[in-house]
Structures are given as structure tokens and as C-alpha cells.
Amino acid sequence: MAASTSPHADLSAALVLEPVASADWLVILPVAWCLAIGALLVMLRRKIDWHPYIAVLGLGGLVLIDILLLRHVLASGPVTMVMGRWLPPFGIAFTVDLTGALFALTASVVALAGGIYSLADINDSGRRYGFYPFLMLLMAGVSGAFLTGDIFNLYVWFEVLLISSFGLIVLGSEREQIDGAVKYGFLNLVATTLFLITTGYLYASFGTLNMADIARKAEGLAGTAPLMTLTALFVLAFGMKAAAFPVNFWLPASYHTPRVVVSALFAGLLTKVGIYALIRVTVMLLPLQREELSFVIALAGALTMLVGAFGALAQSDFRRMLGYLVVSGIGSILAGIAVGGPGGIGGAIFYALHSMLVMTALYFASGVAAKLGGSFSLSSLAGLYRRHAGFAALTLMLAFAVSGLPPFSGFWPKVMLVKAALDIGAWWLAAALLFTGFLTTVVTGRFFLLAYWRDAAAGEVTTASATISPAALLPLTVLVILALAIGLYPEPLLSTIQSAAASLAEPSAYLNSVFPGGAP
Amino acid sequence: MEAWFALLVSIFFTVAVYLLLSKSIIRVLLGVAILGNAVNLLIFTGGRLTRGVPPVVPGHQDALTGPAANALPQALILTAIVISFSFFAFLLVLAWRAYEVLQTDNTDEMRVAEPKDEPAPPLGY
Numbered sequence: 001m002a003a004s005t006s007p008h009a010d011l012s013a014a015l016v017l018e019p020v021a022s023a024d025w026l027v028i029l030p031v032a033w034c035l036a037i038g039a040l041l042v043m044l045r046r047k048i049d050w051h052p053y054i055a056v057l058g059l060g061g062l063v064l065i066d067i068l069l070l071r072h073v074l075a076s077g078p079v080t081m082v083m084g085r086w087l088p089p090f091g092i093a094f095t096v097d098l099t100g101a102l103f104a105l106t107a108s109v110v111a112l113a114g115g116i117y118s119l120a121d122i123n124d125s126g127r128r129y130g131f132y133p134f135l136m137l138l139m140a141g142v143s144g145a146f147l148t149g150d151i152f153n154l155y156v157w158f159e160v161l162l163i164s165s166f167g168l169i170v171l172g173s174e175r176e177q178i179d180g181a182v183k184y185g186f187l188n189l190v191a192t193t194l195f196l197i198t199t200g201y202l203y204a205s206f207g208t209l210n211m212a213d214i215a216r217k218a219e220g221l222a223g224t225a226p227l228m229t230l231t232a233l234f235v236l237a238f239g240m241k242a243a244a245f246p247v248n249f250w251l252p253a254s255y256h257t258p259r260v261v262v263s264a265l266f267a268g269l270l271t272k273v274g275i276y277a278l279i280r281v282t283v284m285l286l287p288l289q290r291e292e293l294s295f296v297i298a299l300a301g302a303l304t305m306l307v308g309a310f311g312a313l314a315q316s317d318f319r320r321m322l323g324y325l326v327v328s329g330i331g332s333i334l335a336g337i338a339v340g341g342p343g344g345i346g347g348a349i350f351y352a353l354h355s356m357l358v359m360t361a362l363y364f365a366s367g368v369a370a371k372l373g374g375s376f377s378l379s380s381l382a383g384l385y386r387r388h389a390g391f392a393a394l395t396l397m398l399a400f401a402v403s404g405l406p407p408f409s410g411f412w413p414k415v416m417l418v419k420a421a422l423d424i425g426a427w428w429l430a431a432a433l434l435f436t437g438f439l440t441t442v443v444t445g446r447f448f449l450l451a452y453w454r455d456a457a458a459g460e461v462t463t464a465s466a467t468i469s470p471a472a473l474l475p476l477t478v479l480v481i482l483a484l485a486i487g488l489y490p491e492p493l494l495s496t497i498q499s500a501a502a503s504l505a506e507p508s509a510y511l512n513s514v515f516p517g518g519a520p
Numbered sequence: 521m522e523a524w525f526a527l528l529v530s531i532f533f534t535v536a537v538y539l540l541l542s543k544s545i546i547r548v549l550l551g552v553a554i555l556g557n558a559v560n561l562l563i564f565t566g567g568r569l570t571r572g573v574p575p576v577v578p579g580h581q582d583a584l585t586g587p588a589a590n591a592l593p594q595a596l597i598l599t600a601i602v603i604s605f606s607f608f609a610f611l612l613v614l615a616w617r618a619y620e621v622l623q624t625d626n627t628d629e630m631r632v633a634e635p636k637d638e639p640a641p642p643l644g645y
Contacts, residue, residue, distance in 0.1 A: 152596060159603045166610055178618045179632040185614055186548060189607055190540065196559050196600055203593060204566035257633050316641035320634075378641050446641070454645040 016085045027081040030143040038136035048127040055132040059112040066105040078513040089210035095149030098500035104146040110268040113475035120469035121261045138164035180257030187250035191240035198233040212514035231289035241274030245304040256319035260367030268360035298338035302432040305331030309439035318366045318376040329355040343420030346501035351413035361479035383456030399444035404437040409486035525565040532558035545625040556604035567593030
């Protein structure tokens with residue numbers, strides 16, 4: 001740039017001068033809303049009786065905001081808003097495309113379900129400890145991660161959700177929890193540090209942190225910058241966050257220790273944030289390197305699936321079994337990312353959304369089963385079907401959904417993934433997907449047989465509570481209905497996911513939204 | 521200058537990984553602290569090292585006249601330092617608590633959440 005003398009700088013070249021359209025405020029609203037409600041709850045720390053109701057109303061509001069945001073993005077394409085009016089790539093941009101909006105909406109539905117379930121699961125001491133503020137701040141971090149368009153900002157939201165999750169996982173401070181939290185804490189911190197290292201390298205090579213800017217420049221830098229190193233580090237860091245084999249061991253070690261509602265929220269939200277970041281970075285920012293690494297990702301995916309399924313088969317504790325099923329689902333998503341193309345990426349996004357709903361519901365079911373049967377252990381749970389046929393039916397539907405059997409939500413993404421894998425000739429990956437489905441059916445079938453159909457021994461039943469709290473049953477039922485509805489009528493969601501996957505692979509609309517006037 | 525810093529960062533990473541692989545929680549904690557500093561130094565070096573050249577554009581000009589260190593990585597480090605410090609504080613308390621509750625700081629013996637001799641699931645009914 002020539003060093004010319006100009007007393008008055010041209011502000012329009014650096015700043016957004018027009019006021020932001022009011023609909024565009026929706027981009028930042030989910031995060032701002034969660035932070036505001038969280039702050040309100042902290043201020044009301046002496047009125048813990050109000051906390052649950054404020055939080056549930058706040059999460060209901062969040063679902064509403066995310067629905068409006070999804071509608072806005074569906075109607076007008078990706079939306080961008082920059083902080084402090086600085087134009088990108090200098091101002092931090094929040095850019096929402098279909099993928100981000102879909103993930104954010106599903107996350108808010110899961111959080112609302114968790115908020116309602118917590119009425120039955122979190123007692124006064126949990127409230128005094130600050131369950132609800134932590135929950136709102138967790139949602140601020142999760143929403144921010146899905147909506148941001150800046151890679152360092154993504155790191156910051158990862159940290160926001162991580163520190164809130166630390167608060168949630170030690171809630172109650174039992175021996176088991178401390179043990180689980182140590183493993184969860186250290187390994188997740190190492191994973192985010194890896195992410196930070198990669199971000200540092202990325203900035204050193206690209207000179208920008210804006211995702212749209214990176215996507216634009218990636219092809220030109222392919223010969224000079226160490227892009228394969230960056231991609232491999234990103235895959236490792238996000239794979240660790242998502243609990244992919246061989247860095248998955250923190251998840252089954254910790255997810256069964258906290259309160260049921262905390263396990264359910266973690267299973268629904270946290271690993272999926274890692275998956276979302278992996279999709280965003282490998283598919284949109286560095287697509288050529290993803291193709292080169294696809295065999296490694298496919299292998300990791302297949303092994304993750306099988307490790308998860310076999311691990312689940314070896315567990316006698318309901319919640320530990322579910323932890324392994326979460327890992328197994330991550331493997332299927334990785335398989336989709338490795339295969340690529342509209343089928344693979346679409347299948348991966350679909351599977352992630354399905355897994356958010358169904359894994360959360362399964363953890364809810366485990367909590368209800370433990371309340372009714374007095375234990376999480378498969379050797380002492382028994383006779384639930386005879387006593388609560390309706391609840392048993394809900395669990396059976398979830399078992400079908402998680403195994404990928406029709407007519408539930410797990411079926412369609414599995415079909416897409418298997419078809420996409422066969423289309424590129426990766427028969428072994430398709431076989432792994434189908435074999436995992438079979439193993440998962442065995443796992444859930446055996447568990448249903450033991451905990452539900454087996455008759456309880458005489459005298460065992462009296463110790464446990466006999467009724468299901470409506471606050472626990474309502475979110476479980478709603479999530480099962482959602483899984484059934486997606487399975488029976490997948491068309492609207494499927495077409496949305498397909499256009500989301502297409503716009504990730506060809507992000508011109510995303511780039512236009514960040515840089516409306518073309519290249520600066 | 522950058523080459524020496526690269527060497528220094530690599531030493532930091534080596535020490536951090538060595539400590540992280542240890543079985544004793546307190547060493548792992550030290551590893552985490554050193555790992556955070558290694559990353560901060562890495563980003564700092566990535567933003568160019570110049571001594572005593574503030575990145576300030578003179579009043580009558582539009583651009584910098586000579587090479588100066590990029591200020592953005594330094595801002596990133598400020599964020600990262602705050603975050604890694606708070607995480608270190610949390611983990612320190614957690615480790616102390618774990619030592620109190622579990623009566624050990626050896627990770628091999630922390631088997632409360634995953635007991636060693638857990639029975640296999642029932643084979644029939």
C-alpha cells in the first residue's frame with residue numbers, strides 16, 4: 001500500500017456505516033440472550049426457588065429465537081453481523097448459515113428438554129450450587145460456537161462451554177464425580193490447547209482468522225502453507241473433543257458420573273460441538289486436505305464405531321453403556337465426513353442432529369429407569385415393563401432409533417451414509433456401519449430384555465419409587481415424538497440438510513454474506 | 521531471533537508432553553501449565569519479533585513505514601493467558617479435591633468411576 005497523505009480517512013472502507021437490519025440481530029441474539037439470563041440468575045442467587053422457572057422460560061425463548069433464526073436463514077441465505085462495526089476480516093464476524101442454524105436449533109431443543117427434566121432431577125443444593133446459571137452459560141457457549149464466523153472466536157466459545165461444563169460435571173461432588181471430572185477436565189483442556197496451537201499456526205500462515213477469508217485463501221496457499229499439518233491438527237483436536245477413537249477414553253470414564261440431566265446434556269451437546277467444528281473446518285475451510293486425509297478419517301470413524309459398540313456390549317451399567325453408544329455414533333458421523341459429497345456430509349449432519357435428540361432422550365430414560373428400579377445396573381434392574389408399559393414403549397422406540405431401525409430418526413442418516421460409502425466404493429466402511437447397527441441392536445435388545453421384560457425377584461420392587469415424575473416424562477415423550485416424526489416424515493428436514501451440505505461444499509453464498517462487495 | 525524462539529518453544533512442548541504422560545496428577549498439572557505457556561510463546565513468535573518498534577502509523581501516513589511486530593497475536597495471547605490461567609486454577613483445586621477424596625494422586629489408582637473388577641453383564645435370565 002502506498003503511503004499517501006490523507007488527513008481524513010475514508011471510514012466507509014473500514015466500517016459498517018448503515019444501521020444493522022433488525023432481523024439481522026437474530027444472529028447474535030441466542031448468545032446475548034443466554035448470557036443475559038445467566039447473569040440474571042447469578043444476580044438472583046438468593047432466590048433459588050425462582051431459578052428453574054426463569055431458566056425454563058429462558059430456554060423456551062432460546063428455542064423461539066433459534067426457530068426465527070432458521071426461518072430467516074432459510075428465507076434469505078447466510079446472514080452476517082460484525083462486532084464493533086469493523087468490516088471483516090478485521091471485525092469479528094458472526095455468520096450463520098443453514099448448518100449453524102440447524103445445529104443451534106437442535107441444541108436449544110435439547111437444552112429446553114434438559115431444563116424441564118432438571119425440575120425432577122436437581123434438588124435445592126444443586127440449585128444453590130448454581131446449576132441453572134451454568135446451564136445458561138453452557139448454552140451461550142454452545143450457541144456461540146454454532147453461530148460464529150471467526151476461528152479464534154470459536155476457540156473462545158469452546159472455552160466458555162468447557163468451563164461451564166466443568167461446573168456442571170462436579171455438581172454434587174461425589175467420589176465418582178471427582179474421579180470422572182479429573183479425566184474429563186485434563187483431556188478436554190489438552191484438546192482445546194491443541195485447537196489453540198492450530199489456530200496460532202493458521203493465523204501465521206493465512207494472516208486472517210475470519211472463516212470466509214480462510215476459505216477464500218486456502219486454494220491459493222496450497223503450495224506454500226503447511227495446510228496438511230493444519231488439517232491434521234484440527235482433525236486431532238476436534239476428534240478429541242468429539243471423542244473419536246483413539247482419543248475417546250475420557251468420555252466413557254466421565255459421562256456416567258454426574259447428575260442424569262448433566263450427562264444427558266453433555267451427550268446431546270458437547271461432542272456434537274466438536275463434530276460441528278470438524279465439519280466446518282474440514283468441509284468448508286480446507287476441503288482439498290480433507291480429501292487427502294479421508295482414508296485416515298474413515299479408518300478412525302470405523303474404529304470409533306466398533307470400539308463404541310463393543311464397549312457398550314461389555315457394560316453392565318445403563319449409563320456407561322450409553323456413554324459407549326455416544327462414541328459409536330460419533331464414528332458414524334466421522335464416516336460421513338470422510339466419504340464427503342452431498343450424501344456423506346448430509347448424512348453426517350443428519351446423524352449428528354438425530355444423535356443429539358436421541359442420546360439425550362436415552363439418558364433421560366436411564367434416569368427414569370434408575371428412579372423406578374433403584375439402580376443403573378443391568379443385573380438388578382428388572383420388571384419395568386410389567387409396571388410401566390408406557391415408559392417401556394418409549395424406551396423401546398429410542399432403542400430402535402439409536403440402532404438405526406425404521407421408522408425412527410436413526411434410519412435415514414444411516415441409509416444416506418451407507419449409500420454414500422457404497423457409491424465411492426468404500427464397501428468396508430458401509431459394512432462397518434451396518435455391523436455397528438447390528439451390534440447396537442444387540443446391545444439395546446439385551447438391555448431391554450434384562451431391565452424391562454425380565455420379572456423382578458420378589459421384594460426388590462418396594463425400595464424404589466413407583467411413579468414417574470411428569471417433569472421427567474414430558475421431555476422424554478417430546479423427544480421420542482420428535483424422533484418418530486423425523487423418521488416418518490423426513491422430507492422437510494432432509495431437503496434442508498441437503499441444501500446445508502451443498503452450501504458447505506460450495507460456500508459462495510457464505511462468502512458473499514461476509515464480503516458483500518466481493519474481494520476487498 | 522525467531523529460530524531461537526522456535527527452539528525454546530520446542531523445549532517447552534517437550535517438557536510439557538513429558539510431564540503430561542506422568543501418572544502423578546501434580547506433574548500432569550505442571551505439564552498443563554507449561555503447555556499453556558508453550559502455546560502462548562508459539563503464537564507470540566508467529567506474530568514476528570521486533571525489538572522496540574511499536575506498530576504505530578505516523579500521523580501523516582496510511583501505512584507502517586517499516587516491519588513491526590503484528591499486534592493481533594499479542595491480543596490473542598492475552599485472551600489465551602486469561603483462559604489458561606483460570607483453567608489451571610480450576611484444575612488445581614480439582615486435583616487437590618481429588619487427592620483429598622480419593623486418597624491418591626496416582627492416576628492408575630483412580631478407579632472409582634471405572635472399577636477394576638466390575639462384573640460382566642448378566643448372560644441370561
